[in-house]
Amino acid sequence: MGIMRDRKRPPSSATSPCADLRTAYHNCFNRWYSEQFLKGQWDKIECVSEWEKYRECLSQHLDDKHLSRFLEADGIADLNSRAEFATRVS
Amino acid sequence: MLCGLFALENANVSDSISDLEISPRALFPCWNSRRIQGEKKMVRAYSQEHTYKHPWERVTSASWRKFADPENKRTLSHILEVDTLSHKLEPTLGRLYTTRALTIHAPGPWFLRKIIGQDICHCVESTVVDARSRSMQLATRNISLQKYIEVEEKIRYDPHPENPNEWTICRQETSIRIKPLSALASMAEKIEQKCVEKFQQNSVKGREVMERMCKYLEAEARGISV
Numbered sequence: 217m218g219i220m221r222d223r224k225r226p227p228s229s230a231t232s233p234c235a236d237l238r239t240a241y242h243n244c245f246n247r248w249y250s251e252q253f254l255k256g257q258w259d260k261i262e263c264v265s266e267w268e269k270y271r272e273c274l275s276q277h278l279d280d281k282h283l284s285r286f287l288e289a290d291g292i293a294d295l296n297s298r299a300e301f302a303t304r305v306s
Numbered sequence: 307m308l309c310g311l312f313a314l315e316n317a318n319v320s321d322s323i324s325d326l327e328i329s330p331r332a333l334f335p336c337w338n339s340r341r342i343q344g345e346k347k348m349v350r351a352y353s354q355e356h357t358y359k360h361p362w363e364r365v366t367s368a369s370w371r372k373f374a375d376p377e378n379k380r381t382l383s384h385i386l387e388v389d390t391l392s393h394k395l396e397p398t399l400g401r402l403y404t405t406r407a408l409t410i411h412a413p414g415p416w417f418l419r420k421i422i423g424q425d426i427c428h429c430v431e432s433t434v435v436d437a438r439s440r441s442m443q444l445a446t447r448n449i450s451l452q453k454y455i456e457v458e459e460k461i462r463y464d465p466h467p468e469n470p471n472e473w474t475i476c477r478q479e480t481s482i483r484i485k486p487l488s489a490l491a492s493m494a495e496k497i498e499q500k501c502v503e504k505f506q507q508n509s510v511k512g513r514e515v516m517e518r519m520c521k522y523l524e525a526e527a528r529g530i531s532v
Contacts, residue, residue: 254363261395286405
């Protein structure tokens with residue numbers, strides 16, 4: 217059937233080239249979160265160099281305009297207000 | 307179809323399913339009212355609750371890691387990528403704000419793909435962790451395909467009131483809104499039903515992944531402390 221497109225595997229994403237930098241950053245972040253942030257050491261965020269490299273890569277490959285808007289902290293306040301629960305789940 | 311959705315979380319879907327003919331703003335006042343006005347509303351909202359028998363610290367650590375773990379990737383194969391777009395720490399308050407992009411593979415029936423023209427969906431997840439009060443709140447919504455459907459998922463993790471140091475309660479609200487687009491109007495009901503089914507399947511997967519991640523972190527912590 218010609219109209220059936222093959223559905224073998226999901227396509228890779230635009231940010232795949234950043235996979236290694238992303239893993240490095242996320243590993244660092246997860247360690248910082250568990251070992252420092254949760255233990256009250258929240259005076260500064262770690263993983264700065266990992267973040268810089270990863271972010272640089274993202275800004276090159278993130279071709280989706282919607283997503284690019286979020287790349288800098290702009291818009292974060294708007295989104296975070298959405299995280300507040302309007303109603304309590306019972 | 308987009309709404310295999312996030313399936314980010316867990317829990318026994320079941321009980322409190324309610325069809326709403328009321329304005330979604332009553333539920334989610336922050337929704338863009340410009341888009342809502344003047345349209346026929348078709349919203350479904352679901353709420354779920356699940357207790358993890360793990361402390362809040364472990365559960366929230368698991369939440370950050372669940373998409374990255376290779377084994378979880380097989381289970382949550384519809385999540386293609388998770389990218390962190392921004393993070394911000396408020397040192398005086400002990401609050402962490404994070405925005406992440408989730409790239410989701412959401413294949414649907416061929417005719418839907420024909421209409422929509424893509425089977426990748428981007429969602430934005432924003433998270434606030436308050437380490438002082440021990441709360442984590444996540445809100446996820448789609449930013450692609452918004453003219454067809456809007457899905458918003460809110461999750462919060464708090465210490466369980468009955469056993470705050472050992473257990474964590476997860477509360478989740480999901481709302482799915484299909485836009486009454488003329489081409490899709492007659493199918494909307496069917497599509498919505500499909501969404502619900504898919505959502506329930508993925509919900510179960512999400513909970514399994516969270517439980518596995520918690521066990522893993524528990525074992526890891528024990529290994530370190532022994």
